[in-house]
Amino acid sequence: MEELPLYWTNPDLCETDAVVVESLPAGGGWSLVLDRTPFYPGGGGQPADRGEIDGRPLIAVRKENDRIIHEISSKYPVTAGEVVCCSVDSDFRWDSRQQHTGQHLLSAALAHEGLNTVSVHLGADYIGIEVEGSADASDTQLIDRVLAACDEWIIGNHAVYSRYLTPGELDGVELRRPLKATDESQSGPIRIVDIEGIDQIGCGGVHLDNTASIGLILFEGSEKLRGRIRLKWLIGDRAIKRARLLSKEGKRLQTSLSCSPEESTTRVEKLLEDVQSARNSLKEADREIGRMLAESWLRETGRTGIIAKNIVGGRERMEAVLEVLQTVDFSSVFLIGGASEDGLIPWILYMNDAGDNGFNSFRNTVLVPFSGKGGGRLPIWRGVIIGNPDKIIGVFKDMMKGSNS
Numbered sequence: 001m002e003e004l005p006l007y008w009t010n011p012d013l014c015e016t017d018a019v020v021v022e023s024l025p026a027g028g029g030w031s032l033v034l035d036r037t038p039f040y041p042g043g044g045g046q047p048a049d050r051g052e053i054d055g056r057p058l059i060a061v062r063k064e065n066d067r068i069i070h071e072i073s074s075k076y077p078v079t080a081g082e083v084v085c086c087s088v089d090s091d092f093r094w095d096s097r098q099q100h101t102g103q104h105l106l107s108a109a110l111a112h113e114g115l116n117t118v119s120v121h122l123g124a125d126y127i128g129i130e131v132e133g134s135a136d137a138s139d140t141q142l143i144d145r146v147l148a149a150c151d152e153w154i155i156g157n158h159a160v161y162s163r164y165l166t167p168g169e170l171d172g173v174e175l176r177r178p179l180k181a182t183d184e185s186q187s188g189p190i191r192i193v194d195i196e197g198i199d200q201i202g203c204g205g206v207h208l209d210n211t212a213s214i215g216l217i218l219f220e221g222s223e224k225l226r227g228r229i230r231l232k233w234l235i236g237d238r239a240i241k242r243a244r245l246l247s248k249e250g251k252r253l254q255t256s257l258s259c260s261p262e263e264s265t266t267r268v269e270k271l272l273e274d275v276q277s278a279r280n281s282l283k284e285a286d287r288e289i290g291r292m293l294a295e296s297w298l299r300e301t302g303r304t305g306i307i308a309k310n311i312v313g314g315r316e317r318m319e320a321v322l323e324v325l326q327t328v329d330f331s332s333v334f335l336i337g338g339a340s341e342d343g344l345i346p347w348i349l350y351m352n353d354a355g356d357n358g359f360n361s362f363r364n365t366v367l368v369p370f371s372g373k374g375g376g377r378l379p380i381w382r383g384v385i386i387g388n389p390d391k392i393i394g395v396f397k398d399m400m401k402g403s404n405s
C-alpha cells in the first residue's frame with residue numbers, strides 16, 4: 001500500500017523533518033514537493049493548513065495530480081535533497097479539526113431529521129452547513145433536537161477512526177452519503193471515516209480522535225442562500241469562548257437590571273417599550289410647545305406678518321408651529337430648528353402668497369450661501385442648512401424686506 005499522508009495517520013504531528021524532492025522558483029519564493037508532509041492541502045470544506053518550512057512562511061499548500069505542492073516565501077534558494085523542518089500552525093490545525101469533526105456530528109444529526117448536507121463552508125467566524133431535504137431547517141425545535149443529539153455524542157466520547165478500503169471491500173458498507181467522484185479518483189484505497197456507532201462517510205479531512213474533544217456546539221442562526229438554508233454553528237474552543245463571553249456579559253446585564261438570567265430578556269423588552277413611550281411623550285410635549293409658540297406669535301404680529309424664528313427644537317415642534325399658522329392663512333413663515341450632531345439645521349418655509357418665484361429667490365438668497373438643501377411644493381418647503389442661526393434668519397428677513405419694497 002502506498003504510504004498514507006501524515007495528516008491522516010498522525011493529525012497530532014505538527015513538527016517534523018522532510019526531504020525536498022523537487023524545488024522550483026515560483027513568485028517571490030519556491031514551490032516544493034517533499035518526501036512526506038504533515039500539511040493538509042485542503043478539501044471537503046476544510047481549509048489547507050498554515051505554517052512554516054524552515055522558518056519561511058508557507059504561502060499555499062495544495063494537491064496537484066496526487067502530489068502536494070508547498071509554496072514558500074524565501075529569498076534564498078531551497079534545493080532538492082535538502083532536509084527541511086515542517087512546522088504546522090498547531091492552533092489553526094486544532095480549530096480546523098474541531099470544526100470539521102463537529103460538522104460530521106452535526107451532519108449525522110441533521111440527516112436523522114431528514115436534512116442532507118449539501119455543502120460546508122468553514123469561515124473565520126463560524127462554520128456554515130448548507131442543507132436540503134424534507135424537514136424545515138428553520139424549525140427551532142428541530143435545531144434543539146440536533147444539539148441534544150450532539151451533546152449526547154460528545155459526552156459519550158465516541159472514537160473517530162479511519163479505515164482504508166478497496167472498492168470491492170466497500171460492498172455492504174453503509175455510508176451517510178454516496179462516495180463523491182473525488183473520493184473514488186484517489187490513487188490507492190478509499191478512506192472511510194467512522195465515528196463509532198454514529199456516522200461513516202468517505203472523507204479525506206483531518207479529524208479529532210474522539211467526539212469528547214469537540215467540547216461544545218452552539219447554534220448561531222441561519223440564512224437563506226441560493227434557495228437553500230445555511231445553518232451556522234460555533235464548535236469547540238470557539239463555542240466555549242463565545243459561551244464564556246455571553247455568560248460574562250449576561251452577568252453584567254443581570255446586575256444592572258437586578259434580575260435573574262431568565263427574566264433579563266423580558267426586562268429589556270419592557271425597558272424598550274418604556275423608552276418608546278417616553279419618546280412619544282417627548283414628541284407630544286414638543287408639539288405642544290410648538291402650538292403655544294405659534295399662538296403667542298399670532299397675538300404679537302396679527303395674521304398678516306412675516307415670522308422668521310429659530311425655534312431651537314426639532315422637526316416636531318416646527319411642524320406644530322406651521323400647523324397652527326396654516327389654519328389662519330398666515331403670510332410667510334421661516335423656521336429653523338436645533339442643529340444635529342453633524343451641524344445640519346432643519347428648516348421649514350411656508351409662503352402663502354409668493355408663488356414658485358418665492359422659493360426660487362429663497363433658494364438663491366438663503367440656501368445657496370449657507371450650503372442648504374431641500375425642496376417641496378407650494379406653499380411648503382423643507383430641508384437642512386448649515387451656519388449661524390441668527391445670520392440665516394437675518395438674511396431671510398433682508399430678502400423679505402427687499403421683496404416688499
Ligand SMILES: [Zn+2]
Nearest residue numbers: 193203204205
Ligand atoms: Zn471528515
